[in-house]
Amino acid sequence: MAFMTCNFYSESLGVSASMNVIVPQATRSQIGLDSQQYGGKHPTLFLLHGLSDDHSIWMRRTSIERYASQLGIAVVMPAVNRSFYADMAYGPKYWEFISEELPALARSFFPLASERELNYVAGLSMGGYGAMKLALTHPERFAAAASLSGAVDIVTRATTFPADFQLIYGDVTTVKGGSNDLFHLANQLVASEKKAPMLYQCCGTEDFLYEDNLRFRDYCRALELPLTYEEEPGEHEWGYWDLKIQRVLNWLPLPERV
Template sequence: MAFIDCHFFSETLGVSASMHVILPQPTTTQIGLESRVVKAKHPTLFLLHGLSDDHTIWMRRTSIERYAAAYGIAVVMPAVNRSFYTDMAAGYKYWTFISEELPALARSFFPLSHEREDTFVAGLSMGGYGAFKLALSCPEQFAAAASLSGAVDVVELSKQRDPVEFGRVFGDLDQVQGSRMDLFQLAKDVAQEEGIKQPKLYQCCGTEDFLYADNLRFRDHCRDLKLDLTYEEEPGSHEWGYWDHKIQAVLEWLPIR
C-alpha cells in the first residue's frame, strides 16, 4: 500500500484541509503484507473520525493499512474537526465539504473509482453518524455504509452533552428532530422513496458503550423500515481495541466487486 499525507486548499471551507489516503499497490516481495489491486480505478472507503479525533487517528490507533491491503481498496480519511459532518450553524460548511468537494478532489488527485458500486463510507462515533448521514442523504453515491459505535441519535445526544456546542453545530436544537440532520428521518425518507437503490448498512456497538441504547433504537427503527441492515453487538466499550477489531469485520462485509 501507498500512504499519502495530503494537504490541500478547500474552496468550501476557505482554509487548508487535510486527509490521509492509502492506495492499493501490487506487491509480491513486501514482508508481512498481502496486497492486491482490484482494478485500475480503486474501490474506495471514506473512513471518518470521531469527535475528539482528526484525519490521523485511524492510522495511529488501528492497522487499517494492513487490513485494507488484502481487499485492494483505497481508504480516504479526512479531517472535519468537531463538526458532526454538518454545515454548522456557527462555523464551517463541513457537510458540503464532505459530501461534495472532498470526493471530487480525492478523485481528481488519485485513481479512485467514480462508480457508486465501488464507493463506501464508514466511521466511528461522530464518524458513524457521518457515515450513515452520507449514505442515507446520498444513496445514489454510496453502495454501503458502516457505523461503529455511532452517535446515531443526535437529538438524544444533544440533551446529554454541552447544549452550547451542539447549538453551534446544529442551530436550534428543537428543530433537529425530523430534519435532514436526524438519521431517523433520513432512514425513513430512504425507505419510502421509490426507484432508488438503497445503501447496505452495517451497524455495531459494544454492549457497555454509553451509546448502546441509542444504537438499539436506531437498529429497531431500520428493521421496522425493512432497510438492508446488518447489526452486530458484543461486549465492548467506546475504545480503540473494539474499533480495531470491528473495522476488520466492516472490510469483510463490504460488497467489494
C-alpha cells in the same frame, strides 16, 4: 500500499484542509504485507473519525493499512473537526465539504473509482453518524455504509454536547425531523423508493451510546432497510473499533477482482 498525507485548500471551508489516503500498490517483494490490487481505478472506503479525533487517528490506533492491503481497496480519511458532518450554524460548511467537495478532490488527486458499486463509507462514534448520514442522504453514491458505536441519535445527544450542538445547529430543537436526523433520513429514503445501500451497525453493550443504537436498529428494521446489526461486550474504545473495522472490511460488497 502507498500512504499519503494530503494538505489542500477547501473552497467549502475557506481554509486549508487535510486527509490521509491509502492507495493500493502491487508489490512482489514486500515482506509481511499481502498486497492485492484490482484492475482500473480503486474501490474506495471513506473512513470517518469521531468527535475528539482527526484524519490521523485510524492510522494511529488501528492497522487499517494492513487490513486494506489484503483487500486491495483505497481508504480516504478526512478531517472535519467537531462538526458532526454538518454545515455549521456558526462555523464552516462541513457537510458541503464531506459530501461534495472532498470526493471530487480525492478523485482528482488519486485513481479512485466513482461508481456507486465501488464506493463505501464507514466511521466510529461521530463518524458512524456521518457515514450513515452520507449513505442515507445519497444512496445513489454508496453501495454500503457502516457505523461503529455511532452517535446515531443526535436528538438524544443534544444534551451530551450542548456547546458543540449550539455552534453546529443553532437552535437544537430544529434538529428532529430535519436533514441531520438519521431517523428522518431513513424514512425519506424508504419513501423515495431509491435503492438503499447495505447498512452495517455495531455497538458494545457497555457503550454509553448502546441504547441509542438499539433505537436506530429497531427503526431501520421496522422500515425493512438492509441492515446488519451486531453487538457484543465492549466499551467506547479503540480495542473494540480495531476489531470491528476488520469485520466491516470483510463485510463490504467488493467486486470480483480482474
